[in-house]
């Protein structure tokens with residue numbers, strides 16, 4: 001039926017029916033306008049959907065922080081048991097001490113605040129403590145993107161590598177691991193069993209062999225196989241600090257030989273249960289190889305969640321992720337806003 005009319009329309013010439021042609025043109029124009037409207041509506045819908053998703057993600061993250069920080073919040077609640085609109089300077093100071101924020105940092109954050117402090121005033125100051133932003137453009141990563149994982153034994157390096165690899169895989173990115181802690185056989189075994197569990201390839205060697213060679217082979221293999229991510233483990237302790245220093249420096253140099261610009265991130269793993277006492281140890285690593293960012297582990301098991309403020313501010317480094325459990329999914333991207341909000345939700349009523 002429609003094709004019949006269409007055919008009829010086609011048969012009519014310009015000379016015969018100018019008015020009808022005009023009408024058809026008007027019809028086409030309207031159709032085009034409608035489809036443009038539809039595209040615009042679809043775009044708005046998409047934007048709204050995106051915003052809703054990121055809001056949901058943000059709520060989800062806040063939920064994770066609230067759960068992980070239960071112990072820290074219990075301490076805070078002992079100072080301010082009920083939510084308020086304004087909280088006194090002294091109470092804020094005390095609750096930040098309870099959360100294990102260093103006193104020097106508390107003084108810095110609260111300098112010049114009034115006797116009664118609103119949520120908005122405190123929020124601004126606390127978020128400002130995380131002013132050190134990542135220096136890598138995460139939207140335009142090199143391939144392979146090479147991350148070197150450093151930190152003391154027991155901080156959670158191996159587990160965090162598994163979590164990072166798992167996250168990349170979930171985002172449909174390929175990953176290869178390098179078992180660069182050749183100092184201890186157990187470290188190689190532990191990383192191998194994680195690699196098997198999350199089904200990613202691993203380059204390893206025997207205990208005592210050169211970790212730089214492992215790093216080189218892992219990057220070369222990633223280049224040859226077109227793999228997106230390389231994550232390399234390193235030893236947390238050697239016979240002496242000088243040995244560790246030399247070894248880490250050599251690994252960095254060799255990574256750059258295997259691929260110019262690598263490692264793109266040197267990530268320091270810090271055990272969150274150590275609170276502020278981890279800072280001096282972190283400084284030592286930062287002096288050996290310039291660290292690009294921090295991952296704080298075991299945030300779930302500690303009442304010292306406030307130490308994140310001091311760790312980031314004192315070391316002048318961004319926190320990329322926090323570990324909130326022992327499983328492969330227990331890693332969340334760190335967001336200063338969400339972290340501060342989940343803390344303020346415990347003590348303040350919502351800002352009107």
Ligand SMILES: Nc1nc2c(ncn2[C@@H]2O[C@H](COP(=O)(O)OP(=O)(O)OP(=O)(O)O)[C@@H](O)[C@H]2O)c(=O)[nH]1
Pocket residue numbers: 151152153154155156157158159160187190236297298299300301322323324325326330
């Ligand atoms: N609760 C909790 N435990 C964690 C977290 N991250 C790591 N762990 C645990 O901390 C312990 C040490 O973690 P590893 O990953 O073995 O630490 P490592 O730095 O590789 O240490 P070595 O194996 O000694 O070199 C393990 O029992 C992990 O399960 C976390 O975010 N939360």
